Amino acid sequence: MVADAYPNFSICGIPYYISGEVGHWSNLAHRTHADLEATGMRLRLDTLATAIDVTGRRLALRESDGTETTLGYDELIVGTGALPVRPPITGLDELGAADGVHVLHSMGDTFALEQSLDRIKPSTVLIVGAGDVGLEMAEGLTARGIAVTQVEMLPEVLPTVDARLGALVHAELDRHGVTVHTQSTVTSISRGAAGLHVDAAGPDGEPLAWDVDVVLVVVGVRPDTDLLVAAGAQTGPRGAVVVDETMATGLPHVWAAGDCVVTHHRQLGVTYLPLGTTAHKQGRVAGENALGGATRYAGSLGTQVVKVFDLVAARTGLREHEATVAGFTPVSSTATPDDHKAYYPGAQPITIRITGDAGTGLLLGAQLVGPRGTETAKRLDTYATALFHAMTVDAFSELDLSYTPPLGSPWDATQMATQAWVREHQLPTQVRALTRG
Numbered sequence: 198m199v200a201d202a203y204p205n206f207s208i209c210g211i212p213y214y215i216s217g218e219v220g221h222w223s224n225l226a227h228r229t230h231a232d233l234e235a236t237g238m239r240l241r242l243d244t245l246a247t248a249i250d251v252t253g254r255r256l257a258l259r260e261s262d263g264t265e266t267t268l269g270y271d272e273l274i275v276g277t278g279a280l281p282v283r284p285p286i287t288g289l290d291e292l293g294a295a296d297g298v299h300v301l302h303s304m305g306d307t308f309a310l311e312q313s314l315d316r317i318k319p320s321t322v323l324i325v326g327a328g329d330v331g332l333e334m335a336e337g338l339t340a341r342g343i344a345v346t347q348v349e350m351l352p353e354v355l356p357t358v359d360a361r362l363g364a365l366v367h368a369e370l371d372r373h374g375v376t377v378h379t380q381s382t383v384t385s386i387s388r389g390a391a392g393l394h395v396d397a398a399g400p401d402g403e404p405l406a407w408d409v410d411v412v413l414v415v416v417g418v419r420p421d422t423d424l425l426v427a428a429g430a431q432t433g434p435r436g437a438v439v440v441d442e443t444m445a446t447g448l449p450h451v452w453a454a455g456d457c458v459v460t461h462h463r464q465l466g467v468t469y470l471p472l473g474t475t476a477h478k479q480g481r482v483a484g485e486n487a488l489g490g491a492t493r494y495a496g497s498l499g500t501q502v503v504k505v506f507d508l509v510a511a512r513t514g515l516r517e518h519e520a521t522v523a524g525f526t527p528v529s530s531t532a533t534p535d536d537h538k539a540y541y542p543g544a545q546p547i548t549i550r551i552t553g554d555a556g557t558g559l560l561l562g563a564q565l566v567g568p569r570g571t572e573t574a575k576r577l578d579t580y581a582t583a584l585f586h587a588m589t590v591d592a593f594s595e596l597d598l599s600y601t602p603p604l605g606s607p608w609d610a611t612q613m614a615t616q617a618w619v620r621e622h623q624l625p626t627q628v629r630a631l632t633r634g
Contacts, residue, residue, distance in 0.1 A: 200245045203304040205233060209473050211307050212330065215314075216337030222304070249273065249428035251448050272450050272487040275425055276480060279418035279456035279471050281306075284325065287385035289414065297393055297411040298386060301330065302418065310413070319343055319410030323395050325383050326416035327354035329503045332366065334413060335375050336506050346376045346407055348383050348397055357501065358512050358564045359550060361531070365566045369508040381405060386412055418471055420457045433459045435469035442493040444483035452487050454479035463496035463585065464515055464561070465523050470499050500581045502574045509569055511577040514562030514584045517552055526555040530621045534613035536571035538602040547571050549614035553590040558623060560590045560615070572604075576611050590615045591623065 203226075210225045219225060233240060243261035250257070256268045281302040283289060292298040294309040297317055301310060313319075322338050324331050327349035335345045347354070347370065353363035354370065354377060370377050380400035387394050393412055397405040420437040422430070430446045430453070433439040437459045444452045455476035462468050475497050482494045502511035520527035529552040535544040547567035553560050563580035567573035583593055593615040600607050608616070 199240070199242050201303065201305060202242045204230070204240055204242065206304055207473075208302065208304070211301065211304075212333035212337040214307065215310065215334065216340040218337075218340075222307070225304075246275075246424055249275075249424060249448075249451065251428050251451065254450060270450075272452065274444075274480075274483045274487055275446075275451065275453040275457065276455040276476070276483075277421040277424055277457045278476075280421045281415070282417045282419055284383070284414065284416050286325070286383050286414070288387050292386055292388065292393075296388060298414075299412070300414045301334070310411075313411055314341070317392075317410050321346070321407075321409040322411045322413060323348065323383075323393075323407055323409045325412065325414045327351075327377070327379070328356065328415070328417060329501070331413075331415045332370070332503060332505045334415060335370060336373070336504075338413075339373055339375060339506075344374070344376075346409065347378070348381050349377070349379045350382045352380055354379065355503065355505075355510055358510055358566070359516060362510065362548060362550060362564050362566045365548060366505050366508060366510050369506050373506045378405065418456065420469065420471070422457055425451075425453060425457065433467055433469070437469045439467075442482075442496075443486050443491075444479055444494065445486070452483040454483040461494055461496045463498055465519065470497055472497070472499070472501060474500070495585075498581055498584050500577065502577060504569060507569050508566060509571070509573040510564075510566045511574055512562065512564040513577055513581040514560070515552060516562055516564070520552060520554070520561045525559070525561055527552050527561055528555045528618075528622045529553075530614075530618040532614040532617040534610040535606070536567065536610055537605050541602040545571050547573055547576070547610050549610065551590060551614050551618040553618055553622065555622060558589040558591055558619075560584055560588050560593060563611075563614075576609070579609075579611050590618050594619075 205227045207225045213219045214222055245259045246256050247259050248257040254270050258266045258268055281300045297313050299310045321344045323346045324335055325348050327347050335347050338345050353360040355363045355366045367377055381397050383397045385396045391408050392410045395407045399405045422438050425438045430448055431439045438453055438457055440446055440453055440458045442461055444454050446453050456471035459467050460470040479494055482492050485492050498513050500513040517527040517529055529550055531550045533546040533548050535546055537544050545568045550564040552562040560583055565573050565577050594612050598609045
């Protein structure tokens with residue numbers, strides 16, 4: 198059952214519907230209603246689960262017309278997901294879609310934003326937040342011919358990568374006309390004679406202000422746990438519901454998966470890292486075990502990628518500050534190898550930052566930023582595979598990777614970057630490093 202009318206929809210695709218690249222909102226469905234029902238599934242849409250009777254194995258439900266009903270179950274899987282964070286901005290709770298102020302997360306939010314864009318026909322939009330979704334929306338709205346101002350409270354955009362790599366994304370935004378303000382915090386939104394007035398504090402506390410047509414707030418999510426917590430489930434990092442690696446909640450016959458639960462991370466242990474890929478894998482484990490199986494979630498590495506105009510930024514594993522907390526002694530190096538042999542036309546550099554453990558040489562993480570077309574995302578996946586199998590940075594060079602001059606080099610760009618790390622941080626292995634270099 199689903200609380201709204203949009204089961205199995207890709208909220209990750211919302212920016213591409215807003216940009217016009219996805220022609221119709223229904224295309225965002227992973228599977229259609231008919232596809233889902235063909236599996237034997239019965240869909241109950243616009244139906245809200247309000248309480249779980251764990252002992253009686255019953256759900257209390259509220260139908261779309263307000264009718265209260267109950268539904269018995271043998272096994273229950275909860276995937277309530279996450280809710281958008283609403284930062285403490287004066288006026289945010291008083292203003293809404295009718296005013297051109299939007300918090301974007303669901304399909305309903307998407308339709309409300311689309312209606313504002315059609316009604317107001319904005320020439321200017323201010324986006325609060327420069328994470329993945331904020332950046333994708335900056336691109337999507339720019340594609341519609343709208344001037345975008347983006348405000349991020351942290352030192353650089355895309356804080357999931359190190360600031361040096363985030364600066365490359367910042368430059369790409371600049372190149373496409375997005376006005377970016379980092380280390381700046383929006384403090385209030387109000388209605389003015391010319392539309393919306395936004396006040397903020399800049400890097401040194403200096404006042405900033407803009408008059409814009411639409412404001413979009415996308416600053417992250419928090420787990421939606423009320424249903425499970427009220428039933429007695431325990432919470433962990435970031436308030437997410439604690440599950441074990443089988444996705445069991447500790448409540449009899451109740452399983453949970455996705456953005457409402459903690460993340461089992463192969464390097465960090467238990468954390469909270471909401472990602473679509475993680476939710477899919479957790480959901481499969483929960484479903485199989487609810488039917489009597491005995492499978493376990495193998496763990497996340499935080500592998501993620503985002504496209505920002507003509508640039509792709511990606512990361513997997515740990516950055517230095519994360520690795521330190523996990524008990525490693527991390528050191529990093531940055532290389533900029535070409536994506537393929539320079540003598541074949543069109544070669545472009547990829548910036549690759551490798552983090553490894555100084556004592557053991559264990560590969561800990563990788564961050565990549567490269568032009569679209571350099572296979573940056575798939576190269577990241579090679580690092581993710583190596584991390585999954587706990588390889589050392591040095592052993593990465595032993596991987597038998599494909600090569601042809603238009604697509605790569607005898608040493609792939611990924612291997613050139615790990616070899617640069619070995620040369621910089623494992624001096625006792627000079628002979629090996631020189632041989633590979």
